[in-house]
Amino acid sequence: MKNLYTKLTFLAIILSLALSISCKKEEEKIIPKPDPMYFDSLIDSRDGIVYKTVVINNQEWMAENLKYKPISGNFWAFDDDTSNIATYGYLYDWALACTSCPSGWRLPNNDDWETYYNYIGGDEKAGGKMKEIGTSHWLSPNTSATNEAGFNGLPGGFRNHYFDYKYLSFFAYYWSKTEYDNNRAYAKILSYNRADIGGEKIEKTYGISVRCIKE
Numbered sequence: 001m002k003n004l005y006t007k008l009t010f011l012a013i014i015l016s017l018a019l020s021i022s023c024k025k026e027e028e029k030i031i032p033k034p035d036p037m038y039f040d041s042l043i044d045s046r047d048g049i050v051y052k053t054v055v056i057n058n059q060e061w062m063a064e065n066l067k068y069k070p071i072s073g074n075f076w077a078f079d080d081d082t083s084n085i086a087t088y089g090y091l092y093d094w095a096l097a098c099t100s101c102p103s104g105w106r107l108p109n110n111d112d113w114e115t116y117y118n119y120i121g122g123d124e125k126a127g128g129k130m131k132e133i134g135t136s137h138w139l140s141p142n143t144s145a146t147n148e149a150g151f152n153g154l155p156g157g158f159r160n161h162y163f164d165y166k167y168l169s170f171f172a173y174y175w176s177k178t179e180y181d182n183n184r185a186y187a188k189i190l191s192y193n194r195a196d197i198g199g200e201k202i203e204k205t206y207g208i209s210v211r212c213i214k215e
Contacts, residue, residue, distance in 0.1 A: 037150055044068060044102045053214075054150035057119040059112065060214035063152045065089030068100055075100075076207045078157055079165045087137065088156035088168070091207030094185045097175040101212035108213040110178040113188050117197050120149045127153075128195040131172075139169045144195035151211075153190045159207035173200075173208035 037056040044051065052063040067089045069075070073096035078084040092100055098107050108116075117126035128144030130151035135142055138155050147153075157168035169192065176186040180201045187208055189198040202208065 039063070039150060042102065042105070046102065052152070054152075056149060057115065059116055061108075061116070061151065062105075062212045063150055065154060065156055066092070066100060066210040066212060068102070070096060070100055073100075074205070074207065076159050076165075078159070078168055084156075084168075088154055089209055091156065091159050092175070092210050093207055094175055094202075094204035097208075097210045098177055100210060104215055105212040106215050107175060107177040107210065110176050110186055112213050113176060116149075123198075124196045127190045127197040130197065131190055137169060139192040141193060143191075143193050154209075155190070155192060156209040158202075161203055161205045173202070173206075174211050175202075175208055 037054065040053045040055060040060065042051045042053050042062065043049075047068060049067055053060050054063045055061075065088055067085055069090065074093040075090045075096055077090060078088055101107055117123055117130070120126050120129050125144075126149070129146055129148040130153045131142060131145040131147060132138065132152050132154055133142075133145050133147050138145065153172045155167070155169050155172045157166055157171060158173050159165050171192070172190040174188045176188060178186045180186060183203060184201040185204050187200050187202040189200055191198065
């Protein structure tokens with residue numbers, strides 16, 4: 001009888017454990033898991049422009065280049081051609097870029113950028129995942145462009161301190177709020193022929209593109 005009681009007790013323990021594991025599996029099945037990336041939109045109250053946004057890893061980014069036309073400051077349409085604004089937005093110098101995002105949004109700093117591209121695979125792969133697919137705007141071959149991260153990066157080029165406009169369709173330059181020194185600030189760069197995201201110290205007087213991040 002003692003052996004029978006021991007066996008029955010052992011079986012009861014095994015059944016209890018099996019039921020517990022089964023219940024946990026059922027609980028795991030019914031608990032909704034949040035999508036790590038989804039899309040939203042932003043209405044700029046200053047001019048009514050609607051921007052697509054992407055939410056990923058608890059950050060919300062504009063998925064289009066900023067098109068806001070400030071009352072004053074240094075900003076330009078590429079080649080001084082206003083038809084470029086709809087696609088590429090304006091090019092802003094660094095000082096104006098720091099103050100041009102809509103209310104509740106701001107210019108991203110280096111930490112913001114690094115958090116973003118590290119989450120999507122690191123700087124060596126992030127560029128391809130951030131670029132618009134195809135060659136409608138990017139020069140061929142638009143290496144590794146998948147836009148998996150929903151950033152929809154566009155090659156807006158830049159305006160330098162000699163007043164020259166360069167590299168439309170070749171490169172996307174985006175300001176960081178992080179300064180290098182009194183004359184230069186960091187920028188992040190996507191390229192038509194590379195899969196990575198680069199970084200460079202750009203003179204603050206240059207005009208380059210802006211993407212805002214939600215505060």
